[in-house]
Amino acid sequence: MQRITPATACGLFDIAATRRIEQAAAAALPPHTLMQRAGLAVARLAMALAPHARTIWIACGPGNNGGDGFEAAAQLRHRGFLPIVTFAGHENRLPPDASASLQRARDAGVIFAPEPPASCELAIDALLGIGSSRPPEKLMADWLRRMHAMAAPVLSVDVPSGLNADTGDSSATPHPGALSPRFCLTFLTLKPGLFTAQGRDAAGTVWFDDLGCSGTGEAPAARLAGAPADAPRSHASHKGSYGDVAVIGGASGMAGAALLAGSAALHAGAGRVFVGLLDASAAPVDLAQPELMMRDARSLDLSGMTAVCGCGGGADIRAVLPRVLATAAALVLDADALNAIAVDGALQTQLASRARRGRPTVITPHPLEAARLLNCTATDIQANRLVAARQLASRYGVVAVLKGSGTVIAEGDSTPPVLNLTGNARLATAGTGDVLAGMIGAALAAQRPPFEAAREAVWRHGHIADTWPAGAPPLTAGALARQAHC
Ligand SMILES: NC(=O)C1=CN([C@@H]2O[C@H](COP(=O)(O)OP(=O)(O)OC[C@H]3O[C@@H](n4cnc5c(N)ncnc54)[C@H](OP(=O)(O)O)[C@@H]3O)[C@@H](O)[C@H]2O)[C@@H](O)CC1
Numbered sequence: 001m002q003r004i005t006p007a008t009a010c011g012l013f014d015i016a017a018t019r020r021i022e023q024a025a026a027a028a029l030p031p032h033t034l035m036q037r038a039g040l041a042v043a044r045l046a047m048a049l050a051p052h053a054r055t056i057w058i059a060c061g062p063g064n065n066g067g068d069g070f071e072a073a074a075q076l077r078h079r080g081f082l083p084i085v086t087f088a089g090h091e092n093r094l095p096p097d098a099s100a101s102l103q104r105a106r107d108a109g110v111i112f113a114p115e116p117p118a119s120c121e122l123a124i125d126a127l128l129g130i131g132s133s134r135p136p137e138k139l140m141a142d143w144l145r146r147m148h149a150m151a152a153p154v155l156s157v158d159v160p161s162g163l164n165a166d167t168g169d170s171s172a173t174p175h176p177g178a179l180s181p182r183f184c185l186t187f188l189t190l191k192p193g194l195f196t197a198q199g200r201d202a203a204g205t206v207w208f209d210d211l212g213c214s215g216t217g218e219a220p221a222a223r224l225a226g227a228p229a230d231a232p233r234s235h236a237s238h239k240g241s242y243g244d245v246a247v248i249g250g251a252s253g254m255a256g257a258a259l260l261a262g263s264a265a266l267h268a269g270a271g272r273v274f275v276g277l278l279d280a281s282a283a284p285v286d287l288a289q290p291e292l293m294m295r296d297a298r299s300l301d302l303s304g305m306t307a308v309c310g311c312g313g314g315a316d317i318r319a320v321l322p323r324v325l326a327t328a329a330a331l332v333l334d335a336d337a338l339n340a341i342a343v344d345g346a347l348q349t350q351l352a353s354r355a356r357r358g359r360p361t362v363i364t365p366h367p368l369e370a371a372r373l374l375n376c377t378a379t380d381i382q383a384n385r386l387v388a389a390r391q392l393a394s395r396y397g398v399v400a401v402l403k404g405s406g407t408v409i410a411e412g413d414s415t416p417p418v419l420n421l422t423g424n425a426r427l428a429t430a431g432t433g434d435v436l437a438g439m440i441g442a443a444l445a446a447q448r449p450p451f452e453a454a455r456e457a458v459w460r461h462g463h464i465a466d467t468w469p470a471g472a473p474p475l476t477a478g479a480l481a482r483q484a485h486c
C-alpha cells in the first residue's frame, strides 16, 4: 500500500483499462482472491486511521464495491472491531464475489443495521466504485449526505461514490467542503478522476494498493507530474545562459499583472527580464524591482527572446499579437492574449503556424479561457479536463496548461497528459496565474523543452502554496512571485 503525494510520478488508468487489468488479474488467481485482498487492505487502512474506533460505519452498495465493504467488515470483526454495515442493495442481485463476502461478513458476526449509526469514529464509503453509472439517489444519496456531514473521517473504497473515476466530475453528487478528513484507498490502478476537478476534494489523501498485480501492458490515460529534478547552475554560466524573457501586457490600469509575471520570471532565474507595457504612460522603472527593464511593448525585438504575452493586456493586446506570434522565439500565452485569439481566426492561424516553424508555445488558460478557445462552456471543460487539455494542445499545436485544482498539462496526441498534484486554494487569489506564466517563461528561456518547462513550473508554483506556513499571512501573488526560485 502506497500513499500518493505530489512527488509521486506514475501512470493513471481509465475505467476501461482498469476493467481489463482486473479481468486479467482475476483470471490468473483463485476465485475471490482480489476482493479478499481489497477488503483486507481497507481493514488495515481503517485500523491505521482509527486505531481506537468503537464504531466503524461501513455503507455498502449493490455491486463489487459493496463487496469490498463486506470483506473489510469481516476482517475488522476478526480483529476485534465492531463494524456496523448498512447495505443499499439486494442480496439476490449481488455479483458472486460480493455475495461471497456478504456471507463471510455474516459468518464473522458483523452487525447489519437498517440505518446508519448516529455517530462513529470512521465511516467507510463502499457504495459505488468504478461501476457508478448515474448519480446516487434516494437511500444512497441520503447516506452519502449523512456521511459527509459527520465529524468522523471518511474512507472511500476505490473511488468516492458518485465521482467519475475518469474525469473527476461529481457535479451531480456534491461532496461538501471538507468538514472531516477524507481518504481514498484505490485498487489495481490509480484513476485520473481522483486528482482533478472535484476529485481532489472528494478523495482527500489517496492510498494505492495494486492487490499484488503489478505490471500491465495497458497505456496510461495520463500521468502524475512528479517533482522536478533540481537543476544546479554550472560555475561557467552567465546571464546569457538563462535567457531573456519579455513580458508583453499591462494595459492602462493593469500594469500590475505584467509586473507580477516579470517578477516571477526574474525570481525563477531568467537571465534578463524586460517588461513591455501597453500603457505608454506607465512609470519608466519599477522601484520595487529595479532589475526589470521597462520598455514600450511595441519596440521589443522578440526574435531571441521568450515572450510572456497577455497578462493584464486588456483589449490592447490584440494590436501587438500578430507581431508577437510571428517573431517570438518561444512564447507563453495567457489571459487576454488567449481571449483575443479565441475570437480571431487570423490569430488562430498564426498561432497554429508557429508549431510548423518549430517555435514552442505554451498556453495557460483557466477553464473559462479554455471554454472560449474551444467554443464551449466552462462546465463542459470541467466535465472532462483531460480531454479538454488534449483538444487545446492538438487544435492549436501548443503545450496546453489547463489551470485549476489538478492542473492538466497536455501536448499532442502521442504523449499522455500530465496531472499536477501540487497547489491548493491559497492560489485562489488575483495574479497567481500571471506568476505561473512568468515562471513558465523563465523555464522556456533556460531552454527547457516546452512540455517539461510547463510541468516543472506548474509543480513549483503549486509547491510554494503547499509549503506556505500555516500561521503566515495569506499568500499573495507578489509573495508567490518572490518565491519562484523554490
Ligand atoms: N471484481 C473484482 O474482482 C474486484 C472488484 N473490485 C471492486 O469492485 C468495484 C467495481 O464493482 P462493480 O463493477 O460491481 O461496480 P460498483 O461500483 O460496485 O457499482 C455497480 C453496481 O452499482 C449499481 N449502480 C451504479 N450506479 C448506481 C447509482 N447511482 N445508484 C444505485 N445503483 C447504482 C449498478 O447497477 P446498474 O447500473 O447495473 O443498474 C451495479 O449494481 C471496484 O470499484 C472495486 O471497489 C475490487 O475489489 C478489485 C477486485
Ligand SMILES: Nc1ncnc2c1ncn2[C@@H]1O[C@H](COP(=O)(O)OP(=O)(O)O)[C@@H](O)[C@H]1O
Residues within 6 Å of the ligand: 335, 366, 403, 404, 405, 406, 407, 422, 423, 424, 425, 426, 427, 428, 429, 430, 431, 432, 433, 434, 435, 436
Ligand atoms: N483551488 C485551487 N487549487 C489549486 N490551484 C488553484 C486553485 N485556485 C487557483 N489555483 C491556481 O492559481 C492560478 C490562478 O490563475 P488564474 O485563474 O489565471 O488567476 P489570475 O488571472 O488572477 O492570475 C492557477 O495556476 C490555478 O491553477
Ligand SMILES: [K+]
Residues within 6 Å of the ligand: 065, 125, 126, 127, 128, 129, 156, 157, 158, 159, 160, 161
Ligand atoms: K466507494
